[in-house]
Amino acid sequence: MKLQAGILITIEGIDGSGKSTLAKSLQEFFNAQQIETILTKEPGGTELGRHLRTILQEQENPLTPVAEFLLFAADRAQHMAQLIKPALAQKKLVISDRMADSAMAYQGYGRGLNRDMIARVNSWAMDNITPTLTVYVRVEVATAEARRRARSEKVTAFEREQKDFMERVVAGYDTMYAAMPHVILVDGSQSPQEVFDNAWKQIISYLKQHHLLV
Numbered sequence: 001m002k003l004q005a006g007i008l009i010t011i012e013g014i015d016g017s018g019k020s021t022l023a024k025s026l027q028e029f030f031n032a033q034q035i036e037t038i039l040t041k042e043p044g045g046t047e048l049g050r051h052l053r054t055i056l057q058e059q060e061n062p063l064t065p066v067a068e069f070l071l072f073a074a075d076r077a078q079h080m081a082q083l084i085k086p087a088l089a090q091k092k093l094v095i096s097d098r099m100a101d102s103a104m105a106y107q108g109y110g111r112g113l114n115r116d117m118i119a120r121v122n123s124w125a126m127d128n129i130t131p132t133l134t135v136y137v138r139v140e141v142a143t144a145e146a147r148r149r150a151r152s153e154k155v156t157a158f159e160r161e162q163k164d165f166m167e168r169v170v171a172g173y174d175t176m177y178a179a180m181p182h183v184i185l186v187d188g189s190q191s192p193q194e195v196f197d198n199a200w201k202q203i204i205s206y207l208k209q210h211h212l213l214v
């Protein structure tokens with residue numbers, strides 16, 4: 001298999017949906033197919049992102065929603081310029097664990113910020129580059145909560161959020177992705193192996209259909 005262009009795949013879904021688990025399996029899979037694959041994440045893909053991740057996770061006083069959004073957007077701009085664009089120019093496959101749609105789902109639908117403004121700032125930060133395709137790992141809020149409890153890592157600011165916030169985020173993702181041809185939906189309530197099989201088959205078929213993979 002050979003890529004015909006740089007490809008950006010983003011993985012989206014709520015906290016604990018299984019994005020990072022899937023992203024890692026996909027990276028291993030594509031690398032095994034001799035397709036050079038970079039796995040990155042937002043926030044955290046760059047030095048700025050790593051600092052930001054710590055700030056956001058350790059914030060005791062809640063950030064005002066606009067400040068929160070702009071911090072993520074700043075990270076996104078850096079991530080795009082420093083890491084993603086150069087990799088795409090080298091015809092690599094970039095898998096990003098979260099990207100612009102997370103801001104739309106969390107700060108837009110979740111917190112009620114102006115969605116047109118979010119869309120505009122997101123496009124600006126991304127230099128108008130859009131993902132080739134997006135994998136939406138969909139789970140119910142209760143499933144994600146149970147997994148996060150089992151994982152029992154340090155609880156992040158987002159994970160302390162009310163259940164109704166997470167419900168709005170899920171509904172936001174559902175609305176946003178209802179009619180988007182570049183979005184692959186996977187049922188995240190299945191086993192990690194099933195989620196992975198479902199995802200890679202749909203990804204390969206999409207890329208072949210669009211002559212991005214031969």
Ligand SMILES: Nc1ncnc2c1ncn2[C@@H]1O[C@H](COP(=O)(O)OP(=O)(O)OP(=O)(O)O)[C@@H](O)[C@H]1O
Nearest residue numbers: 014015016017018019020021147151190191192195
């Ligand atoms: N398909 C699955 N079935 C059951 N458990 C899963 C599945 N995928 C992941 N898990 C487990 O659920 C937990 C959350 O998964 P993961 O860290 O991949 O989610 P995430 O979407 O990256 O979460 P976050 O947004 O908080 O980073 C982990 O403990 C992981 O091992």
Ligand SMILES: [Mg+2]
Nearest residue numbers: 019020021097
């Ligand atoms: Mg993760």
